[in-house]
Amino acid sequence: MHPTDFTLRGAIDALNEGIITSVELTQAHLDAIAALNPRLNAYITVTGEQALEQARASDARRKEGIAGPLEGVPLAIKDLFCTAGTLTTAGSRILGNFTPPYESTVSANLLRDGAVFLGKANLDEFAMGSSNTTSAFGPVENPWSRANDPDTRLVPGGSSGGSAAAVAARLALGATATDTGGSIRQPAAFCGIAGIKPTYGRCSRFGIVAFASSLDQAGPVARTVEDCAILLKSMAGFDPKDSTSADIPVPDFAAACARGVKGLRIGVPKEYRLEGTPPEIEALWEQGLAWLREQGAETVEISLPHTKYALPTYYIVAPAEASSNLARYDGVRFGLRVTEPNSDLRDLYERTRAQGFGAEVRRRILIGTYVLSAGYYDAYYLKAQKIRALIKRDFDDAFGKVDAIVTPATPSAAFGMDEKQDDPVKMYLNDVFTVTANLAGLPGLAVPAGLDAQGLPLGLQVIGRSFDEETVFAVGTAIEQAAGFTALPRLRAGA
């Protein structure tokens, strides 16, 4: 067995049993990155020397009998998390030279628990995108390809495309990611791996480059549901440095994976049966529900009547918050500065931001600026906040009757790198099944459940009650076990 083929759980066991050292495990991943990253572009920065140093320190700690829950486990960190002393770009030219002097709380929690960082994973610029094609550091390629058309390069999804591609291609055992409208779950589904966006407030946002603060949440991607549970346990927890961080105990998520689904009521929202959804995705959804019934759950049709308004609501709320958050990139205190010989301060701002931000980021800042501007705030922003309240109310009503909700994760499998690039709204529709959980602040998990006719992975999504990730993990594990998903991408380490 190649060391990069371990699950995260398997690697922890192998390290504990002395079958492998962290240095060996880390070196195997660095070799895999050297071989495949030039093609996949999943990492923006590889911190090989630092990773080996961390691995050696981890092996030494283990010898002394000290081992954290993630002792010696090599991970990828989405390049949206500030890492002290290591370049953190957010996939943007404007932060192309930014080295934070501080560490994000989530990555600090992982280091506290013994993790090794292989490098910084590529992403859509400022996490704005669903295909990882907006990165200033080039697109990421999905390690999967169509069975009958292996030459068409596919997107890994976004915005956490580098994280998902790295984990699927075995260039990391797991990775951090973030999700504002689907940025963990959509790329996980496109790459045939698992990923969870926890409840808003579960993970600290301190040190994560902000996109839309009322929606952003950090979470893990990994090759199994249990691996996600192990990672989330380390990432989560109260942090006084984030005013929206929830002071709520973090349960043993991995233990919850084995709970089973007997007696659970699973909601099936009728509004998620969209016209134009491929029949394979409808069929997989039905199959997933049948698997849960076979394991003792009851499936119940529910109604989430405001579902169809979720995406347009999101495209007011998220750009509005982004336009405020991204006002800090002014060319004065950090990042890129662009001036002409006669530039005044205003010209410095305008040139820096025009050249520093890519097209999609500029577009969202402009939309956000407009919907917040005098005379339009009530018609757009306030209206969107009210509809957001209605969307949340729909879920509150549904969770009075059911314990979890199961839906498709995405409306399609991974698409080609040059598809859907001409119309922003077409790209936005990727998040149609995932964005509601962000607006309502609820946990959502994507789990690989099958393949389409082209041999590409398809995922299902499990949405849970606020701070009830445990039920989400139980349902996700039940689907995962019934699906027995063993297919592998064409591009992967050891292949």
Added chain:
Amino acid sequence: MSLDIATVRRIAALARIRLEEGELAQAQAELNGILGWIEQLQAVDTEGVEPMAGGGAVALRPRPDAVTDGGIADRILANAPDRQGEYFGVPKVVE
């Protein structure tokens, strides 16, 4: 609602993003495409609905009004594009 070129120019100025004259028409078309799609929200009855401002179910907590760090000017200035002593340098703003 459809944005005219003058409005696009005004929004770009508010956002402090330089748009060249040749870029205005494309920006106008893209923004109007997105706003046209968003327009469907006007059909939703939101009479008497309280707007949802934050993302969390948990109320924000107050913290003591106290200084918790300081004396880290070098770290704060470490990424400055134009550091001038203990200050960020910018083009002259006062005559």
